[in-house]
Amino acid sequence: MTLALVIEQVLNGVQLGVMLFLMAAGLTLIFGVMGLINLAHGSLYMVGAFACASVAALTGSFWLGLVASLAAAAAAGALIEITVIRRLYQRDHLDQVLATFALILIFSEGTRWLFGSFPLYLDIPPLLQGAVGLPGGAQYPLYRLAIILAGALVAFGLYALISRTRLGMRIRAGESDREMIAALGVDIRTLYTLVFALGAALAGLAGAMVGALQSVQVGMGEPVLILAFVVIVIGGIGSIKGALIGALLVGSVDTLGRFLLPQLLALVVPPDQAGLIGGALASMLIYILMAIILAVKPRGLFPAQA
Template identity: 80%
Template sequence: MTPLLFIEQLLNGLQFGVMLFLMSAGLTLVFGVMGLINLAHGSLYMIGAFAAAAVAAATGSFILALMASLAAAALAGALIELTIIRRLYDRDHLDQVLATFALILIFSEGTRWLFGSFPLFLDVPAALAGPVTLPGGIEYPTYRLTIIVIGFLVAAGMFALINRTRIGIRIRAGEADREMIAALGVDIAKLYTFVFALGAALAGFAGALVGAIQSVQVGMGEPVLILAFVVIVIGGIGSIKGAFVGALLVGLTDTMGRFLLPQVFALFMEPSAAVSIGSALASMLIYILMAGVLVMRPRGLYGVS
């Protein structure tokens, strides 16, 4: 293991972390403000990826593809909230889980009907293809580095939105006491629609960005959704700061664990067995991390105590 390879894996962990932040930021807002368990959040990630792939194929523009992912996911989110989710706020969590699970099936089959069962591919734009040389002679893919930068910019924008704007004050107030802000004249229904659409847009944007690295296919959002739930449990439900810190912790833990553990076990056993055992343990690390955080802070790192 060389220092350059170690730093490259750290950057991969950061890239994975900021992608998880884009996915989990909206999820933690929806759960924190609305008290809603939305299992269909991964489907919005998938919608953004398919919208980006379709627009890129039609226009050849990656910028238009990203804009399409934001618009398609936000529109889908707003329509879901207006037609289905709005009827679930006063129901128990089991009803929410069943309804949003049904949405997963509807979106999966609908996407398969529109685009077919075969994966689509979203090419990295020419301007971001190839590596960039970082200090120390590290060559790292330009596109992955761009995802890291975009993720940090989005995080800064979300912090500013929640903490520095009037709508952010309303979102935080809605999380603390929705009945009170409704009594003060805030249209809580419009606020909920905005929050849900914002979360959907972030998920769709994440799907579009990742779609250029891996194939765009039906069901691609569900594995990421599981990790997003781990992130918000670690960071604390309803906290953007918690989602950001939790996402980076999960991204770095998962990436570095898969990189380091097989090499550590290779010092004591056969390489094939080391890879098998190390990879199996690495896949458990984020859940061990989550358990450790919950033991110390049951509401997460930045959850309200």
């Protein structure tokens, strides 16, 4: 184990955390403001990835594909909020879960009908190809560093939006007392549509950026959705700060656990068994982390209304 390898894995953990933050930020914003459990959030991640891959294939430009991913995911989010989600705000969470699960099936089959069952592939743009040197002589992909930077910029932008703008003030007020801001003349329906579209756009952006690292395929959003729920539970439901800290914790624990546990277990058991046992334990680490945090702080690390 070298210093360069450890630094590389730490950066991989941060990069995974950034992607989870983009998913979890929209999810926690929607749940915090609307009180809605949206299982279809992973489908919006998939929509962004497919929009980016298809537009990039047609135009030859990754950047146009990235813009298309934001537009397509936001439009899809606004459409389902107006046609389906709007009817669920006053219903209990079981109805919300069933309705948004149905949306997962609709999006999956609709995407399969439009693009087929075969995966699409998205090339890294030439500007972000190559690698940068790390201490110890290792090379780290420039594209992954760009993802980390993009996530940091989005986190700063969300902080500025929520804390420094009139829209952010309305979002915070809607989270605290939606009846009062509606009585003050704020169009609560339009506000909810904007919040839902914003959350969807963040999910679409995450899907587009990950699409250049793995194949773009139907159902790619569901595994990420599970991790995003873990993130918002750890960070505190409704908290953007909590989503960021929780995402970085989950990304780092998951990545470093998969890297370190097999090597540590190899000291006491045969290497082949160490790999199997270490991989199984590593997949449990984030849930163990969640259980420990909830035992100490039942509302998460940074609950929105602490």
